[in-house]
Amino acid sequence: MRTEAIAPLRAAHRPHAVSRWVAESAVPVLAVVGAILVVWMVATYVLNVTVQRDALDRAGTPYTAGELFLATYTMERPILPSPHQVAQELWKTTVGTPITSKRSLVYHGWITLSSTLVGFGIGTLLGIGLAVLIVHSRTLDKSLMPWIVSSQTIPILAIAPMIVVVANALGVTGLLPKAFISTYLSFFPVAVGMVTGLRSPDRLHLDLMRTYTATSSQVFWKLRLPAAVPFLFTSMKVGIAASLVGAIVAELPTGAVAGLGARLLAGSYYGQTVQIWSALFAAALMAAVLVAIVGMLDRIVRQRMGIRS
Amino acid sequence: MTEARSSTRPSVIDARGLSLTFTTADGPVHALSNVDLTIEKGDFVSFIGPSGCGKTTLLRVIADLERQTAGTITVNGTSPEKARLDRAYGYVFQAPALYPWRSIASNVALPLEIMGLPKAERLRRVQKNLALVNLAGFEKKFPWQLSGGMQQRASIARALAVEPDLLLMDEPFGALDEIVRDHLNEQLLQLWAKTEKTVVFVTHSIPEAVYLSTKIVVMSPRPGRIHDIVESDLPRGPRPLDIRETPEFLKIAHRVREGLRAGHSYAD
Numbered sequence: 001m002r003t004e005a006i007a008p009l010r011a012a013h014r015p016h017a018v019s020r021w022v023a024e025s026a027v028p029v030l031a032v033v034g035a036i037l038v039v040w041m042v043a044t045y046v047l048n049v050t051v052q053r054d055a056l057d058r059a060g061t062p063y064t065a066g067e068l069f070l071a072t073y074t075m076e077r078p079i080l081p082s083p084h085q086v087a088q089e090l091w092k093t094t095v096g097t098p099i100t101s102k103r104s105l106v107y108h109g110w111i112t113l114s115s116t117l118v119g120f121g122i123g124t125l126l127g128i129g130l131a132v133l134i135v136h137s138r139t140l141d142k143s144l145m146p147w148i149v150s151s152q153t154i155p156i157l158a159i160a161p162m163i164v165v166v167a168n169a170l171g172v173t174g175l176l177p178k179a180f181i182s183t184y185l186s187f188f189p190v191a192v193g194m195v196t197g198l199r200s201p202d203r204l205h206l207d208l209m210r211t212y213t214a215t216s217s218q219v220f221w222k223l224r225l226p227a228a229v230p231f232l233f234t235s236m237k238v239g240i241a242a243s244l245v246g247a248i249v250a251e252l253p254t255g256a257v258a259g260l261g262a263r264l265l266a267g268s269y270y271g272q273t274v275q276i277w278s279a280l281f282a283a284a285l286m287a288a289v290l291v292a293i294v295g296m297l298d299r300i301v302r303q304r305m306g307i308r309s
Numbered sequence: 310m311t312e313a314r315s316s317t318r319p320s321v322i323d324a325r326g327l328s329l330t331f332t333t334a335d336g337p338v339h340a341l342s343n344v345d346l347t348i349e350k351g352d353f354v355s356f357i358g359p360s361g362c363g364k365t366t367l368l369r370v371i372a373d374l375e376r377q378t379a380g381t382i383t384v385n386g387t388s389p390e391k392a393r394l395d396r397a398y399g400y401v402f403q404a405p406a407l408y409p410w411r412s413i414a415s416n417v418a419l420p421l422e423i424m425g426l427p428k429a430e431r432l433r434r435v436q437k438n439l440a441l442v443n444l445a446g447f448e449k450k451f452p453w454q455l456s457g458g459m460q461q462r463a464s465i466a467r468a469l470a471v472e473p474d475l476l477l478m479d480e481p482f483g484a485l486d487e488i489v490r491d492h493l494n495e496q497l498l499q500l501w502a503k504t505e506k507t508v509v510f511v512t513h514s515i516p517e518a519v520y521l522s523t524k525i526v527v528m529s530p531r532p533g534r535i536h537d538i539v540e541s542d543l544p545r546g547p548r549p550l551d552i553r554e555t556p557e558f559l560k561i562a563h564r565v566r567e568g569l570r571a572g573h574s575y576a577d
Contacts, residue, residue, distance in 0.1 A: 204402050204403075204404055204406040205406055205408065207374055207400075207402070208400070208402070208406050209423075210373075210374060210393075211372060211374070211393065211398070211399075211400040212396065212419075212420045212423045212424070212471075213393055213394050213396060213423075214423045218423050222408075222419065222422070222423070223408070226408070226410045227410075229410075305410040306409070306410060306411075306412060306451040307409055307410055307451075
C-alpha cells in the first residue's frame, strides 16, 4: 500500500523540479561564481597595475588613472589575465581554430583526455583486480596492502619521467607511458574503495549465503560485487580526477609537445599567462565533466539496481 | 502438559550433552551448557528465555552457523554440516536480510539460483511462496518499497522457497509491532498446519511462544541451558487468536513464566 502512495507523490513533485533546482542549486552556484569573478577582477588590477604603469611611463604619452585602470585588463602578457581575456582565449582556441591545428585547445585537450581515459581504464581494472585478490586472501592482504599505500607516498613528479624513460627503453611509446602515470594515480582509490566495498556485506547477508551452501564465487557475484558497486563509483570519481592530473603531470617533465600539460609548459616558457590560464580552465572544465559523467553512470546503475539514492 | 516422550514420530533434531563455549578477551563465555533436546517431525518448538540464554546460539548450532565445543547433535539423522550441505532447512533471521539491489521476486529466487534450479522452476516456486505469504503482486517491488512486516514475510517466502522440511526462525517478528506480529503469528500457524513442516522458533515473548508451539523450551542464562520443557496440550493446527484468553492457554503461559523466573533467580 505504501508503494502505491509513493508513486503519485513523486510525480507530483516533478513540476516543481525546475523551480526547486533554481532555488537550491542555481542561485547559490551563481552567487559563488559572482564572488569569484569580483575577487579575480580586483586581483587582476592589483597585480598588473605596477607593470602597466611602468609600460605607460616608458611610452611617454600622458595617461589618466581611468586609462591605466582599463589598460590593466587588456595587457598582452599580464601577471594575471582578466576573466574576459581567458574567456576570449578559450573561445579562440576552441571554436575559432580548426581542431587539427597545433593551436587548438581541443586538439591538445583530446591528447590529454585520451591518455587520461586509457590510464583510468587500466587503473580501474587494476584496482578492482587487486581488491578482489586482497579480499580473498589473507596473505595478499598482509603483503600487498602496505605496497599499495606506500606507492602513493612517492611524489608523482619524481616518478613520472622515470616511468616514461623505462617505458621508452622497453619500446613502449606514444600514449601508453603517459597513461601509465594516470593508472599509477587512479588504481589506488579504486583498490581501497573496492576492498571496503567487497567487505561491506553485513554478517546477516553472509550467514544467509552460508545457509544456502553458496560457493565463494557465488558469494562474490551475488553478494560482494553488487554490494561494492556504490563504493566503486565513489572511488572512480576520485580516480578519474586523479587520472587527469596524472596525464597533465606526465606531459610536464617529459618534454611532451602536445597536450594540456605541454600547453601549460609552453605558456610558462614564453610568459603567455593567458595561454596558461586558459589551459588550466580547460583542464578544470574537463575534470568537472569527467566527474559528472561518472556521477551520471553511478545514478543510472543505481537506478537499474533499484537502490534508493 | 506432559514431559513424556510418547510420540512415535521420527526425531528431526537430537542433541545430547551439547555445550558451546566462546573464548573472548574477557575469558570463556558459556553460551550453551549440557543441552539435551529432541525435536520430532512436525513439531512447532519455541526456544524462550532472556537475552544471553543461548536460544539463538542453539538455533545457529542446528543450522551449522556455529559448532558445539562438546556433546553431539544430529539434524535429520546426520551432522548439522551434512544437513546444511543437503539444504535441509530454511533459516529466517531477526532482520529480513533482503538484498537491496534485488526485487522481491529476485530475492526469493536467490537460494534457488544458488541451488541451480532451472528458470521455470524458480519462477513457479517464487509465485507459489509469495502467494503463500500474501505478497502476490509485489514481485517487482524493491525491499525499501515494502513495510517491515512485508519485508519479513518476503524473507519467510525466501526460506520456504527452498522447500525444506525444517524451518529455523530466529525472532522473526521481534522488530514488528504487536498488531502485525499477531497477524503474522496467525498466518505462520496456518502455514505450518498446511505444510506439516517442523518449525524451530526463537522468541522472548511468552504469548507468542505459547500461541504457536506444540513444545516450549524454557532456557536460562549464565550458562545458557534448558530449564524446562513444556509440552502444550492446546489443539495442534491452526488456532484462533482468542485462544490466548482460555484457561488452558493461561495455565501454560503461567508455567512458562514460572520457569523463566526460576531460571533467572538463581543465575543472578
